[in-house]
Amino acid sequence: NNLSSDSRGALIVLEGLDRCGKTTQSSRLLSYLEELGHTVESWRFPDRTTNVGQMISSYLANKSHLDDHTIHLLFSANRWEKRSLMESKLKSGTTLIIDRYSYSGVAFSSAKGLNMEWCKAPEIGLLAPDLVLYLDISPENAAERGGYGEERYEKLEFQKKVAQSYKTLRDASWKIIDATLPIEDVEKQVRETVLNCVEACVKGKPLSELWL
Ligand code: FDM
Incomplete structure (x- = not known):
């Protein structure tokens, strides 16, 4: 196989x-890539294990209140504190599957009414994903799936605004997948798209930075 040690891993984001x-889907994708012999890790943002992540976690659980700009910058800082590790993992050949990234950051904060360009600014210079898998579902449909939990953003009216914000963030790295299809069908599309992406990275597609 052509997974030579000097080829880099792919940065794959699920949104x-x-x-x-x-x-x-991210846990199924992790097992699939592992079975194919890839070195792969699954991450998520917010990463609640860091100090910043604990502040975010308490905010999401409604245990603390923060100004909208402040929490936005904390989410961004939470990605920045992982940036160098992310780069070294990718360069050493590890593929990363990441559950939420800068697109969540901008979509959720701008859904509160913050200016979108302002929201994007602190993300400039973070690594750009090679592929964004957007699992597309209507807010109503998502709400029917066992209902939302107790966290701050899990409310239908707010999710509708988030869906609108996501639409304006789509770019060439996005693959939109109908998330209302059966799990296996979604998985099949995820696999196909990811294999193409991983291959492009192995063949030398350069790493780049946000925003593209
Ligand atoms: N979220 C997530 C944001 O508002 N900004 C961000 O930058 C990120 C990464 O946090 F409601 C929101 C999205 C979601 C909440 O995410 C927690 P998880 O996936 O439920 O842990």
């Missing part, structure tokens, strides 16, 4: 509304 199936 979508709460309950779209991101977590299920």
